Amino acid sequence: MARLDRLYGWFDTRLDLEEAQTFLGKAFPAEDSYLLGEIAAFCFLLLILTGLFLGFFFEPSISEVEYEGSVAQYQGEEMPEAFVSVLNITYDVPFGMLIRRMHHWAAHLFVASIGLHMLRVFFTGAYRNPREINWVVGSGLAGLTMFAAYTGYALPFDEFASTAAGIGYNVAISVPIIGDALGQIVFGGDFPSTATIPRLYFLHVLVLPLAIAGLLGLHLLILIRQKHTEAPREADVEGREPVDREDDSVVVGLPMVPNQAAVSAVVFFLTLATLSLLAGFLPVHNIAEYGPSDPASTPSLVMPDWFLMWGYGFLKLTPSWMSFDVLGIHLSSEFIGGLVLPGLVFAAVVAWPFVDYESEPTHFGADPLERPSQTAVGVAGVVFIMLASIAGMDVIVADVLDTSTAVLRPYLTLLVIAGPIAAGAATYAVLGGFDDDTGSDEPAVGDGDADGDGSAGDGEAVTEDDDGDAISSAADRSEGRR
Numbered sequence: 001m002a003r004l005d006r007l008y009g010w011f012d013t014r015l016d017l018e019e020a021q022t023f024l025g026k027a028f029p030a031e032d033s034y035l036l037g038e039i040a041a042f043c044f045l046l047l048i049l050t051g052l053f054l055g056f057f058f059e060p061s062i063s064e065v066e067y068e069g070s071v072a073q074y075q076g077e078e079m080p081e082a083f084v085s086v087l088n089i090t091y092d093v094p095f096g097m098l099i100r101r102m103h104h105w106a107a108h109l110f111v112a113s114i115g116l117h118m119l120r121v122f123f124t125g126a127y128r129n130p131r132e133i134n135w136v137v138g139s140g141l142a143g144l145t146m147f148a149a150y151t152g153y154a155l156p157f158d159e160f161a162s163t164a165a166g167i168g169y170n171v172a173i174s175v176p177i178i179g180d181a182l183g184q185i186v187f188g189g190d191f192p193s194t195a196t197i198p199r200l201y202f203l204h205v206l207v208l209p210l211a212i213a214g215l216l217g218l219h220l221l222i223l224i225r226q227k228h229t230e231a232p233r234e235a236d237v238e239g240r241e242p243v244d245r246e247d248d249s250v251v252v253g254l255p256m257v258p259n260q261a262a263v264s265a266v267v268f269f270l271t272l273a274t275l276s277l278l279a280g281f282l283p284v285h286n287i288a289e290y291g292p293s294d295p296a297s298t299p300s301l302v303m304p305d306w307f308l309m310w311g312y313g314f315l316k317l318t319p320s321w322m323s324f325d326v327l328g329i330h331l332s333s334e335f336i337g338g339l340v341l342p343g344l345v346f347a348a349v350v351a352w353p354f355v356d357y358e359s360e361p362t363h364f365g366a367d368p369l370e371r372p373s374q375t376a377v378g379v380a381g382v383v384f385i386m387l388a389s390i391a392g393m394d395v396i397v398a399d400v401l402d403t404s405t406a407v408l409r410p411y412l413t414l415l416v417i418a419g420p421i422a423a424g425a426a427t428y429a430v431l432g433g434f435d436d437d438t439g440s441d442e443p444a445v446g447d448g449d450a451d452g453d454g455s456a457g458d459g460e461a462v463t464e465d466d467d468g469d470a471i472s473s474a475a476d477r478s479e480g481r482r
Contacts, residue, residue, distance in 0.1 A: 028260045029230045029253040035267055036117035041216065042271045043110035050103040051205065057093055059085040060201035062157055062194060062293075071288050079292040082157040082197050086287055101279035107149050109275065111307045114142050118349075122378050125356070125366035126229045132353040134222045139350045141215045144208060146307055151204040153285065153305065157197055160285065162293035163302045165200070166191055171315070171338035176329045192293065227251050229365050249363075301395060313391035314341040316405075317413050345385075352377075372433030380424030387416045 028034070061081040067074045069084070070091040089096040118138060121127055127135035154165040169191035173179040186203070188195025230252060233245040243250045254260045290299060304312050318337030325331070356374055368375045390397065391412040398405045428434065 026224075026256045027228075027251045027253040028256060029228050029251060031231050033120050034228070035263075036113050036120065038264055038267050039271055040110055040113040040117060042268045043106045043113060043275075044212065044216065046106045046272065046275060047103060047110060048209065050099050050106065051209075053099045054089060054096075054103060055205060057085060057089045057096065058082070058155070058201075060155070060198045062192065062197055073288070080157045082155060083287065083292040086156040086158075090287070098279050101282070101284050102275050104284040105275050105278040105282070107152065108305070108307075109271070111142075111145050111149065114138070114145060115307070118142065119378070119382070122352070123368040123375060124229075125362070125371065125374065127353040128356065128358040128362045130226055130361050131222075131229070134219060134226070135353050136350050137215055137219050137222065139346065141212060141219065143346055144212050144215065148204060148208040148212065149305060150308060151200045151208065154200050155197060155204065156285070156287045157192075157293050158285075158287040159290040159293055159297065159299050160302060161287075161290075162192060162295075163298055164304060165196065167302075167315075171334050174332045174335035175339065176331060176335065179335075192295070228253070229363055232364060232367075303393060303395075306389065309389035309392040310345075310385045311338070311342045311388075311392075313388035313394075313412075313416070314338070315392075316394055317388075317391050317409060317416065348381075369431060372428050372431035375431060376424040376428035376433065379427040380420040383423040384416065384420040387412075387419045391416055 059081040063081050064078040065081045065084055067077050067079050067084050067087065069075075069088050071087055074087070086100075089100055091097070121135065121138070150164075150168065154161045154168070165187070169183060169187045172186055173183040175182055183189065183191070186199060187193070188199040228251050233252065236245050237243040237252055243252060254263070303309065315334070315337040318333045318341070320333050322333045322336050323331065366374075368378075391409075394405045394408055394412060397412075398408045401408065
């Protein structure tokens, strides 16, 4: 024991382990909805691990090579090397199909968990002072995640992927003044060029993952500095250091170690199990069915993944007559529908905490039912994105209704404009907004968290003081003084 004590003392004098022990007692609010942030982080980790596996076998090149794999219909054909390598991963590399499917579904769950987390933060008002910065960081993270997914499903260079990448290229070069330079940087020149797949591969496996990891790290650092918000307390917290139910200087929850760490481990394995089940039973993009890229043909049905469908809907609904010149600068309908409208959506999301502004720091979240205006805006935004996504699927909708897309699009445009207004007004009315004589939307105490890292459960109590130092307490939950 003496040697272990000396070894611990040696590390303690150099790494200040006592301070680390204090940090391990950080309090996490006991709310299940806060686990959405952890699910997103675990999906990103699994994306990195499965991506490393796939990277050993993928060839980022469109050079023609002879296929000698297991798919009989392509035996002996000269095809792009990227397409051939994905065929080999899927049908010839041991566990290749499983890992490719896990990578696919992890990307979808990553985007979904970020989106649901942002909705929870929005509706509970957890973006308010002093957490506006973390909302902006989270919005940037959502945008980067979507772009990373886009660069990923363009890599197989099958007929579907090349068509989707071509749409992105046309949108990129439509940017006034810098469009040609943007096309050179992202796509390596006129699409498709020999540099397209290597350029997208570089963005997908290095640039964007590093940017996402950086924003995730910044997100967590801001969280550690600002601490969590909380759900409302039903009563005063009893213990060695009693906490008043309205005391906003204290975080009541679970200590990071061992309780929150145990919950996080369970969440990780549940996430892994869910992705394994999806990968085992649900197929992903079938490149053998689409075949290698053929510039002379176009698939009958090309649509992006669900999380990009709303932007595709904008592109579909923007009429060609919206192309015009301003001061000698050409603004095309592709630029307006593909970048301006989605950019305005992201700008509105980023700006919202400065619209719904609180002058004083807010520790507790808000009850959405007590915030008619903010909740109505949120519902309208969700309906807007859903209807724009339906517009992106206009070919399918037209087929179901036995009509043409040309006939359908004016109605879809009207629906995208009027639908959110009607949904927002209905929500405002149901929540009693029109009956509010004072016109005030003062939020009630509710749940919320600007970061999404938290959990439910019981554990040894811990209290954090203003500097985050852990202090023992006898309550059934841990408490963190801000």
